[in-house]
Amino acid sequence: MTTAPATGESEQDNVEQTDVLVVGAGMAGLCAAIAACHAGASVIVLEKAPKAERGGNTRFSNGAIRAVYHGVEDIDALVGGLSASERERSEFGSYSREQYYDDLARVTQYRSHPDMADMLVENSRETLFWLQQQGMRFLPLYEWQFKLPDGRIRFSGGSALEVYGAGEGASEALFRAAERSGARVLYQTKALSLIDEAGRITGVIARKDGADIVIRAQRVVLACGGFEANVEWRTRYIGPSWDLAKVRGSRFNTGDGLRIALDRGAMPFGNWSGCHSASWDLNAPDVNELEFGAVFKRDDYLEGIVVNADGERFFDEGADIRALTYAKLGRAILAQPGQVAWQIFDKHGAARLHGEYRVKQSARYRADTIGALVAQLEGMKREACLATVKSFNAAVRTDIPYDPGKKDGRCTQALAIPKSNWALAIAEPPFEAYAVTCGITFTFGGLRVDADCCVLDEGGQRIKGLLAAGEMVGGLFYFNYPGGSGLMSAAVFGRIAGRSAAEAVLADAS
Ligand SMILES: Cc1cc2nc3c(=O)[nH]c(=O)nc-3n(C[C@H](O)[C@H](O)[C@H](O)COP(=O)(O)OP(=O)(O)OC[C@H]3O[C@@H](n4cnc5c(N)ncnc54)[C@H](O)[C@@H]3O)c2cc1C
Known part of the structure; x- marks a missing residue:
């Protein structure tokens, strides 16, 4: 006041x-x-x-x-x-x-x-x-x-x-x-x-x-x-389930300045139900701490596929370059059952992952077969997930060359949710999966x-x-x-x- x-x-x-x-x-x-x-x-x-x-x-x-x-x-x-x-x-x-x-x-x-x-x-x-x-x-x-x-x-x-x-x-x-x-x-x-x-x-x-x-x-x-x-404001303004998002940054940003200004009659403006939110390791604490820095960042979804607990893909992993897609991915994950998803990579995708994927805190799974990998994912509908991997692999347009030097247009065909660029089959063992959830960055x-x-x-x-x-x-x-x-x-x-x-x-x- x-x-x-x-x-x-x-x-x-x-x-x-x-x-x-x-x-x-x-x-x-x-x-x-x-x-x-x-x-x-x-x-x-x-x-x-x-x-x-x-x-x-x-x-x-x-x-x-x-x-x-x-x-x-x-x-x-x-x-x-x-x-x-x-x-x-x-x-x-x-x-x-x-x-x-x-x-x-x-x-x-x-x-x-x-x-x-x-x-x-x-x-x-x-x-x-x-x-x-x-x-x-x-x-x-x-x-x-x-x-x-x-x-x-x-x-x-x-x-x-x-x-x-x-x-x-x-x-x-x-x-x-x-x-x-x-x-x-x-x-x-x-x-x-x-x-x-x-x-x-x-x-x-x-x-x-x-x-x-x-x-x-x-x-x-x-x-x-x-x-x-601010868990209460998140739920109030951004919506249901946003109390369950993990905070990627400072615990001190609780909307104090906005409240102070609104109390004085300032005009609210912009996307109050919107925020920057990214893919974040499921093992991360509810609120980040400086000692962890960026270890929970999971932004390499371009290198594989992302599936929810129903075993289904739910967004186009190759829609655009990472800088133009990662900040809306947290919201997409939060909307999935249990607010969780798994990023799945084969040997080649895994070889391109950034260092933070390898930290000890990582919710990481590894196996020599895709079946054995999926069997480890708690809460996952396994048959559905295996079917998703299979149909994804079959849908990759192998006639278009894979090229990480540009938006290569190497896409999938005839999938309800396409992968529009950099589509590679999840085929070569060993396979890796990373459990992720929504990390909110800022409102x-x-x-x-x-x-x-x-x-x-x-x-x-x-x-x-x-x-x-x-x-x-x-x-x-x-x-x-x-x-x-x-x-x-x-x-x-x-x-x-x-x-x-x-x-x-x-x-x-x-
Ligand atoms: C994990 C993570 C990675 C990010 N990476 C990037 C990136 O690579 N590139 C990029 O452009 N952006 C990135 N961002 C976003 C970027 O950090 C922010 O957009 C930017 O730093 C915001 O700056 P700011 O000064 O507005 O807020 P902040 O840097 O958050 O500063 C707000 C300050 O206000 C203080 N404060 C709060 N309430 C009060 C109060 N009542 N009284 C006094 N002080 C108060 C806080 O303690 C803090 O010091 C990232 C954010 C996170 C969390």
Whole structure:
């Protein structure tokens, strides 16, 4: 609830004062903090997590980042000099504004709001260079690209770079830059409500060490993530069974900022029943922990088939490249009986799996015959599963060459659910299966912001003094998402929010 400041606050020790207050210390919050400092404002950042767990989903992320780039020159500049062998083995291509718009529009079923899409796409390249200036380092992202017969890699466009050190690296670089810029971070400090004085947001009430504190600010930037770690909100907004999804990232993203803003009359915007959710190991804990990092990621479904407990396939594993399909797969798995599915590979598919499939936590099964493999899968309708494998194998168009160097069109024929590319029979022993479930990454529903990231109220008017960025911004992603856009949008919107907050403070002062 919007709250007035505690009476007699000026006599209290627990009152802080700043130009710009940022709530949340992930990519969006820290970019906002850095940009606001650079524009000449004093900045305090509130982080709900203790210092050891700081950094939100940003820190859990894999660090893939999607931006417009103009070819090898951009990649060279962004990684700080490609080696001769990197140049030799890579076809980087380019990723135009038009391609980014196309990918975003297509995977969101043309629902991404043009204003939001514009802000993301048009600022992506420049923001990447800005992140580099802040000390973030990048590497070519060799995973998930097309593999040519001569061993070279053809970049499939979009996410051509990853942050050095993945989420940990991104988070470290951002905290260092924020502190260097003069921002002060208050850990284990949870924003509870906004201070609203005569229709203007003038700060936040927060809880620190069990006591409420007042932080007065001329502008407040909310950047405290979505509601993915809030089991009740997930069920309320995304729907039945979403209480059963496993959380892939931070346990601190429980929708606090959204609640605080909605209580003040902010306009809800975007796909509140939608989220990013991926295939996740069945053995993963209900909520991820930093020590596990990415070990539960199960994104190699392109290399085999995926079946449910009825023994049936339920989606097209080869519909498109991984970056454009993986973020809707969690939802598809959650809709299956028992919220479980199995990825099944033969020897050749298994040989192409990423390292995380081999970790000791993996819900992994192995056998020399497909019958013996399927017999191990608890709850599986075995005969149906064996029939599915058989009919899948028979349906593979062997007349079309398999080619991991492109979308090869090697599909199945006459199956109710096709595999549209990279279809190979599950034929050669040994066989492997991996039990997977739905892992939720982040929620798509958020707030309506304008071009300065100012939060709009239900009447479409700015809520004076209030801005938002990152996962809290609605209207960008619907149903699905192009991989690498989470970090990019957090950086783009965070930077805009921080800069416009600081400029507004300075304008007020002049
Ligand atoms: C496992 C995983 C892998 C991912 N991989 C990628 C990837 O490779 N590429 C990509 O683009 N995206 C990826 N993402 C998505 C990406 O991490 C997010 O979209 C992005 O980091 C969001 O940034 P943010 O700043 O909005 O939120 P966050 O980074 O989650 O930051 C939110 C912050 O708010 C704090 N907070 C919450 N409530 C409060 C409160 N009441 N008071 C104070 N602070 C509060 C949290 O503690 C946290 O510090 C991945 C996510 C996960 C979970």
